[in-house]
Amino acid sequence: MSLLEIRSLKAAYGSVPALHQVDMTVAPGEVVGVLGHNGMGKTTLLRAIMGFVKVTGGDILFDGTSLKGQAVNARARAGLGLVPQGRMIFPTLSVRENLESGIAGQRDRDQVIEEILTLFPRLTRLLERNGGALSGGEQQLLALARCLCRKPRLMLLDEPTEGIQPSIIDEIAETLQQLSRSTDITIVLVEQNLEFITGLSDRVYAISNGVLDRQIPKDQLTDSGAVSAFMGFAA
Numbered sequence: 001m002s003l004l005e006i007r008s009l010k011a012a013y014g015s016v017p018a019l020h021q022v023d024m025t026v027a028p029g030e031v032v033g034v035l036g037h038n039g040m041g042k043t044t045l046l047r048a049i050m051g052f053v054k055v056t057g058g059d060i061l062f063d064g065t066s067l068k069g070q071a072v073n074a075r076a077r078a079g080l081g082l083v084p085q086g087r088m089i090f091p092t093l094s095v096r097e098n099l100e101s102g103i104a105g106q107r108d109r110d111q112v113i114e115e116i117l118t119l120f121p122r123l124t125r126l127l128e129r130n131g132g133a134l135s136g137g138e139q140q141l142l143a144l145a146r147c148l149c150r151k152p153r154l155m156l157l158d159e160p161t162e163g164i165q166p167s168i169i170d171e172i173a174e175t176l177q178q179l180s181r182s183t184d185i186t187i188v189l190v191e192q193n194l195e196f197i198t199g200l201s202d203r204v205y206a207i208s209n210g211v212l213d214r215q216i217p218k219d220q221l222t223d224s225g226a227v228s229a230f231m232g233f234a235a
């Protein structure tokens with residue numbers, strides 16, 4: 001069974017439609033990419049799944065249950081986690097406090113943080129530093145780690161490479177690969193970075209003008225020229 005199933009989804013900002021038709025399925029444990037240019041609806045899709053954007057048609061099923069009418073915190077409790085575009089960490093809180101803010105309920109905070117940090121050795125050295133004093137790449141690692149503190153079953157990642165140095169992009173890719181290999185987490189990743197998305201994803205969908213109904217053929221995923229041509233990206 002699919003962990004996430006999206007059927008004929010439509011979403012709008014007021015009276016302005018942003019998603020016209022989105023159909024996708026994600027199996028447990030998969031890493032699924034959504035590739036698209038600026039303004040095509042990638043962020044809107046993730047925010048609609050999480051419950052931040054109003055859905056005007058269609059349905060989203062998580063683990064077989066419709067998310068219709070469920071508030072953001074109910075979706076988070078069900079196991080959805082979003083790492084937003086721009087990272088949105090707390091700049092005046094320390095790395096440790098940022099991580100603590102991601103921990104739900106009465107769980108043993110130190111133990112949760114220790115567990116998560118095994119995936120993020122770079123953050124271990126930075127625990128007492130303020131979030132705002134980290135580089136963009138370090139902030140992205142922190143945003144990922146904070147999301148993981150809630151132990152999501154499905155993690156939604158919004159352009160994790162945006163504005164980040166290539167050396168840390170590689171580290172983020174390795175961290176996500178390790179996470180995917182060592183746990184049963186499911187990931188939906190939206191990106192414009194071809195190399196990053198094709199390197200990480202089991203399957204990649206294309207989104208264009210709020211329509212997502214095409215997948216890039218698997219045998220073409222390793223051929224960036226073919227993917228660019230499929231997407232209509234300039235060579």
Ligand SMILES: Nc1ncnc2c1ncn2[C@@H]1O[C@H](COP(=O)(O)OP(=O)(O)OP(=O)(O)O)[C@@H](O)[C@H]1O
Nearest residue numbers: 013016018036037038039040041042043044045085
């Ligand atoms: N808060 C908003 N109010 C009105 N329109 C919005 C809002 N946010 C996004 N839009 C519009 O919805 C469409 C999809 O935007 P979205 O941010 O989802 O695209 P994106 O693919 O994530 O782009 P980017 O890569 O630039 O982040 C665009 O036409 C955008 O202008």
